[in-house]
Amino acid sequence: MKIKPVVAAFLVLAPLTACGGNATAGDDGSTVTVTVGYQSKTINTVTAGTLLRSLGYFEKQLNALHDGHTYKVDWQDYATGAPITAQMTAGKIDIGSMGDFPLLINAARGKQLNRPTRLVAATGYNLRGGLNTIVTAPGSKLSTLEDLKGRKVSTSVGSAADGTLVRALRDAGLDANEDIEKLNQQPAVGASALSAGSTDALSQFVAWPGLLAYQGKAKALYDGAQLNLPTFHGVTAREDFAKRRPAVLEAFLKAQARATDYLNDHPVEASEKVAEATGLPAEVVYLYNGAHGIATFDPALKPALIAALKKDVPILKAAKLTGDVDVDAFVDDRYVRKALGASYAKRLAATPAPARSEVWPKDAEETKTFKTPAELLAHVAGHKDDIRAAYVPDATTGTQWFADKAVWVADGGRLLPFVAPATAKAYVTAHPGARVITYAAALEQAS
Incomplete structure (x- = not known):
């Protein structure tokens, strides 16, 4: 499988002398290189990858350890989770992030090759599967x-x-x-x-x-x-690395939590940073990672996510990609609980806020939200030249989508958006008098 070139970033300018969390002698003591595998364009892992790297929070946490070591971070960017797993089981990547199905393959390969890994945190998720x-x-x-x-x-x-x-x-x-x-x-x-x-x-x-x-x-x-089944992305770590460098893993998870808070507190700026690092349009990043985006970001390993992971195992077994996977043994929340302290229970209990209709005006650092899709359309109709992007939640699933790409239904005075034609058709069938209309017609009716 072809992968993207590896790019390294270091805290200090020195030759790469170790990987896999190993230590070598340096002029000022031992040097430890921590290797992190991530997927820059899989933007629901950004709090453990692209955004985290951009903000420099992990490096700052490592510098704050003051344990006699000099730390370097080797950030390795891949297109999918499979090569990250291959590198982890070869002992060359310490911490990686990937989606739920690749996480299970990560667990299976780690056990098979006697290089066990552990799921230590979540990144972005959608409780219905909208990712x-x-x-x-x-x-x-x-x-x-x-x-x-x-x-x-x-x-x-x-x-x-x-x-x-x-x-x-x-x-x-x-x-x-x-x-x-x-x-x-x-x-x-x-x-x-x-x-x-x-x-x-x-x-x-x-x-x-x-x-x-x-x-x-x-x-x-x-x-x-x-x-209506959760999908999510998460952080996995090699078990031997976690045991040998628990303070380093804790530093990573603290940094991830800080990056998560930054994304949630500054969704527009975070989207712009990810866009700059990946080359993706910021409007697309915001669709998923925005204030009302498809993904919710939280490092807590929620029971609903773990339950969904168990339901994924039979799918992978049927495809002969894994055998049985002991999900409970794979999940290890000790490190993230310690890293987040008293805030972990609050994060664990938190639930995603309902999606809202939202407009991103041109040359604006903040977005505008609306109570209904019709109100958003009325605004767009009156400000056509001032709209960078407009987002609306699917009337059935709540999945955020671009307003001009949605399938629109007129039901009396209501204007309802849907991601896919089949769900729009199902609504029309169940509601006599409702009909599918074009986006242009929806704009006209709203105005």
């Missing part, structure tokens, strides 16, 4: 999952997006192994295949569906939140 989306080409006539029968569908096998595809097709009465031609491709390759017409649909994780929709290269076919 994964199935999209088709803009001009595609496909409008339901049933339409995918006999078609080519690109996904990354072993990813959370693949799990969404398998489950969604199963709910539609289709078998992902028999009724479609599944193409196992990295996200960027699948995106190119969709644009080239060599695949009929693409099932992928954040931020690919939102990016392609924003660019006008795709439209949503299926909102993963229809599964």
Whole structure:
């Protein structure tokens, strides 16, 4: 699997003399290099990767240890979780972040190779599963999952997006192994295949569906939140590293919590930082990571997330990607509990706020929220030249989506947005008199 080039960042300018949390002699004592694997464009891991690196919080926490060591951080950027797992089980990465399905493969490979890993924190999550989306080409006539029968569908096998595809097709009465031609491709390759017409649909994780929709290269076919099953990303650490360097892991988790607070307190600035580091449009980053974005960020390992992880195991077993995975043994919240102290219980009990309709004005450092999608549309209609992006929550699932990419339904005086055509159609069927309208018609009615 092709991976992105490795980029290193150090606290001090010195040759790289150790990795895997090992120590070597230095002029001012021992030097410890901590290697962190992350996925810059998987933007629901940014509090343990892209944003954390940008803010420099981990380095600051390490410098504050004052334990006689000089610390270096080697940040390694990958396209997916699989190479991070490979490097971890080879003893070359100490801490990594990835999605829920890759986390289970991480656990399985670690046990198999006698290099056990542990899930030590969460990053971004969506309790309904909205982080994964199935999209088709803009001009595609496909409008339901049933339409995918006999078609080519690109996904990354072993990813959370693949799990969404398998489950969604199963709910539609289709078998992902028999009724479609599944193409196992990295996200960027699948995106190119969709644009080239060599695949009929693409099932992928954040931020690919939102990016392609924003660019006008795709439209949503299926909102993963229809599964009503949590999806999340998390932080995994090698067990031997955690035992040998508990203070370092604690420093990382403290830094992650601080980056999480920064993202939640400064969502626009955080999105801009991630956009600058990744090359992704800030409007797409904000769709997922914004104040009312699809993802909620919290390092606490909530019971709902762990329960969902257990439900993922049979999907991976059926695909012969893992055997049994002891999720309870894999989860280890001792380090994050210690790192967060008294605040952990509060974080654990916190629930995501309902999504709101939101506009990001041009040249503005703050967004505007509205009580209803219709109010947002009325504002957009009157400020068409001053809108950077407009977001609305799906009327059924609550998944945030771009207002101009949503499927709109007029139900009397109400204007309701939906991510996918099938959910809009279901609403219309259940509500006599309701009808699907264009975005332009919705704007006109709102104004």
